[in-house]
Amino acid sequence: MKAGQTLITLRYPERETALANQEVKIQQQRRILQRHQQEIVEAKEQIAADEIKLRPLVAGAREGAIAREQVYEQQDKLRETRATLRDAQADARTAALELEAFQLERKRIQQEVRDSIVTAPIDGVVLGVNVKNGDGVEFRTNLLTIGDPRQVLVKLQLSTLNATQVRPHQLARVSVISPDRQTFTGRIQSLYPQAIGEEEEEQSSGGGSKQSNQSSSSDRPAVPSIVLLDTPTRTLIPGSRVNVEILLQQRQNVIVLPTEIVQRDDDDDSEPFVWVRDSQGNAQKRPVKLGLEGLTLEQRYPGFSFWAWNNVDDLIQQQQTLELATRGLMVVGAIALLVGGVGIANITIASVTERTSEIGIRRAVGATQREIALQFVLEAALLSLASGTVALVVVHVVALNVADAFDLPYEFEGRIAALALGSALVVGVGAGFPPALRASQLDPVQALRSQ
Known part of the structure; x- marks a missing residue:
């Protein structure tokens, strides 16, 4: 299958009925609009004919050949026709607005119908279909299973004792439990740092498959690990029963004998x-x-039921977690900016109070109110920029150390740094402006008298 290809169509008869009814309303409204437009054309033609008739009547009335009552009668008829034209134009505008509203409602219903079509999010293969034609489904029902044919991941549940002998990148063999036994090679991709229970495992996997293996059938905690196969199998599907062998040690130029x-x-x-x-x-x-x-060369898990899956759900869950963390960090950043702004405002107020006499001296020698206000605003801006720069350096150093310690990806983005400094500058200027305005409005005489 290709990305965007239609896989399942959910039928909602009420939506299809609503769409058909909306089409009927649109057609009726179009006919109403066409009728009003025809009335406008006819009214314009009648106005033109009445104006032609009115011209000779006016000329004859001036010469005294025609009674003025005929002119007045023709003028009244012309005014009525123009009133009819205005009414027809108003009705046409109303009909056009109603037609546009009907069309917008049709688009909304069409979007709901399109939302009933399940399309492929990636280029992959369909591993299983959980519904049949005509089945009724509820909200959040698992309809089908798709996978990325380029990789196969096998999830294991290791006991804490066995997990101490396993390391990432160790060689593993996965054998399918079936009459046609097939064996695939792979390596340990990841190993959870601690043992977790079955409920925690289901929560961390985003409420996925409920199928469990023998190691998770009890309440004992287990250490999740993931095996990435070297080549796609194109046979394993979620729920496949497999045996997993993890090679703990290897020797070259040896043979295994009974x-x-x-x-x-x-x-x-x-x-x-x-x-x-x-x-x-x-x-x-x-x-x-x-x-x-x-010496035991291999750790075997005979008869255990493991399941293979693609990482689409994991990526979606990871994206949702990152978006939630981003929103939380934005809230924390906004609170930090607010607290920083309050601190800068207090520092600027204290500075104005302590330098009242200096302000009076500057005003006495010719400094303007604008210069006094600009002085304190610049001081607040420099203070916020310096604080923001120090914070960026500290965060960058901490992030580098954490990334190196936990082998995490990290990249410094200048755009984000510029945005952070800009936000700090705006907060600093905004927090320092009220005290600066207060300082610029001090009476020079009173300021000189202060100690």
């Missing part, structure tokens, strides 16, 4: 050996060097 093949003499310190068949078919005794004898 333990019953390796033999020793009666002496426990004797060198181990195996029997092999040479090219002539004779049995030969060959010593072997044991490497990982008795």
Whole structure:
């Protein structure tokens, strides 16, 4: 399937009926508008004819050949026709507005009908359809499952003991539990830093599939981990039962032998050996060097039910979480700006109080009120810019350290920094303006007398 392709169409008969009724109303209103427009044309033609008849009557009345009553009668008829024209134009405008309202309502209903069409959000494949034609569905019903064919993720629930032996990027093998057994290779993509319960796992996965494996059937906490397969399987679907083997150690140039093949003499310190068949078919005794004898090479989870899925829901949930965090940070930033503005206003008020005599001296030597106000506004602006710059440097350093410590992506954006400094400058100027205005309005004589 391609992105934007129609997958499922939900039928709402009431919407389709409403759309058909709206089309009928639009057609009726168009006919009404056309009738009013025709009345306008006819009224204009009648006015033109009446004006033509009125001209010779007026000329004849001036010469005394025609009675003035005929002229007055024709003028009254012309005024009536013009009144009819104005009424027709008003009715046409009203009909046009009603037609536009009907068309807007039709667009709204058409949008509701389009919203009933489920389209593919990505280029992928349909992994499963949960409804059939004619089924009734409720709100938030899972209609189908789609996936990204370019990657397959398998989610595991590890016990806390087993999780201590697993690290990211470790090699893993996933085997499908089916008559046609298939094995796929992959690597541990992520490992949750702590064990969580089943309810917390469902919440963190956004309320997704309710299917669980044996490790989560009890109330014991488990450590979630994710295996990314090296190549797409095109066979695994959500709910597939698989066995997962995680390779804890590897050795090169070794072979795996059943333990019953390796033999020793009666002496426990004797060198181990195996029997092999040479090219002539004779049995030969060959010593072997044991490497990982008795060491568990693989951690197996036989019979556990795991599920594979695509990360579309995870990306949507992550986007919603980031948007919620952004709104929260915007609120915190607004509160911080408000508190900073109050602080700058208090500092400026204290500065004006302490420098009252200086203000009086400056006014006495010729400084204007504008210059006094500009002085304190500039001081508040410089204070806000300096504070904003220090805050940006501190946040940048902390973000770099956190990103390095937790291996998180971080990129410094100059546009955001400029916006932050601009906001600080606006708050500083706004907070410093009232005290500056108060300082500019001080009486020079009273200011000189103050201590």
